[in-house]
Amino acid sequence: KAIGIDAGGTLTKLAYVNEFGELVLEHFPSNDLHAVTEWISKQPEIEEIGITGGRAEQVKDLLKSVKSIHYIVEFEATLKGVRYQLMQEGHQFDRSIITNVGTGTSIHYMDGETHSRVGGTGIGGGTLVGLAALTTGIYNYNDIIKQAQSGERQEMDLLVQDIYQGMDTPISGTLTASNFGKMGIDQTKNHPTENILATVQGLVGEVITTLSIQLAEQNQVEHIIYIGTTLNENEALKKIIANYTKLKKKTPIFLNDHGFSGAIGALLNI
Ligand code: ATP
Numbered sequence: 579k580a581i582g583i584d585a586g587g588t589l590t591k592l593a594y595v596n597e598f599g600e601l602v603l604e605h606f607p608s609n610d611l612h613a614v615t616e617w618i619s620k621q622p623e624i625e626e627i628g629i630t631g632g633r634a635e636q637v638k639d640l641l642k643s644v645k646s647i648h649y650i651v652e653f654e655a656t657l658k659g660v661r662y663q664l665m666q667e668g669h670q671f672d673r674s675i676i677t678n679v680g681t682g683t684s685i686h687y688m689d690g691e692t693h694s695r696v697g698g699t700g701i702g703g704g705t706l707v708g709l710a711a712l713t714t715g716i717y718n719y720n721d722i723i724k725q726a727q728s729g730e731r732q733e734m735d736l737l738v739q740d741i742y743q744g745m746d747t748p749i750s751g752t753l754t755a756s757n758f759g760k761m762g763i764d765q766t767k768n769h770p771t772e773n774i775l776a777t778v779q780g781l782v783g784e785v786i787t788t789l790s791i792q793l794a795e796q797n798q799v800e801h802i803i804y805i806g807t808t809l810n811e812n813e814a815l816k817k818i819i820a821n822y823t824k825l826k827k828k829t830p831i832f833l834n835d836h837g838f839s840g841a842i843g844a845l846l847n848i
Pocket residue numbers: 585586587588589590608632679680681682683702703704705706707719805806807808809810837
């Protein structure tokens with residue numbers, strides 16, 4: 579039996595094929611790598627492990643009993659996984675931008691089987707959780723995204739139309755001119771937690787999308803594939819990303835198991 583592992587900055591993802599031939603995917607917090615190794619030690623007959631991610635070396639050290647461990651660099655694993663997922667989900671294109679919204683965000687240009695890292699930003703899933711925690715005291719990812727879902731941004735974000743009052747706007751008036759920009763202009767008010775969380779999520783989503791769009795334009799590609807566990811069950815974030823990507827005449831793609839490309843790639847590499 580073989581397992582693919584992607585040990586990331588926040589989450590360690592596992593991918594394996596069970597006895598019914600189904601692909602099974604799980605994740606554990608990376609700050610509890612012992613839970614991962616304990617889980618693995620309970621699985622019968624694991625002979626091979628494919629591993630990737632920034633915490634790979636740490637996990638490897640804890641897996642002394644496994645016979646054969648295949649290491650693959652993160653970007654190679656991600657690309658392998660994404661190509662497999664695209665095929666499984668019936669997508670037919672070779673050139674695209676891949677934006678991996680992990681703890682931080684890493685952006686790649688894919689052309690067939692080749693790829694290069696074209697950009698990135700420290701604004702990512704870690705920022706979403708970090709800023710949310712700092713501003714509201716809520717640390718739990720699922721609580722954050724649930725509350726963000728019902729929040730509104732118009733009392734905090736400054737839109738282009740808020741600046742161009744009574745005038746034609748030079749660009750679409752409903753675009754964000756300044757994330758959180760109203761906070762420094764309007765009188766201080768108490769803002770409901772949901773609104774703060776929705777606005778933090780808006781900031782993260784818009785930065786990531788802006789950068790991805792620019793890199794798509796630079797490389798003349800139409801499709802942007804957004805992956806990473808930050809998108810997990812996060813319809814509000816996906817909506818921000820999708821709407822802005824479409825507005826800029828690019829096509830956003832979300833894969834079904836978007837957090838697991840690296841783990842799937844590591845499994846395929848065995
Ligand atoms: P990197 O690739 O940057 O090393 P990573 O691989 O750990 O990091 P992902 O697993 O793709 O990154 O995404 C991590 C993000 O996913 C977190 O920052 C958080 O926003 C979000 N997330 C989703 N579910 C959870 C969860 N159960 N616990 C913690 N974070 C979660």
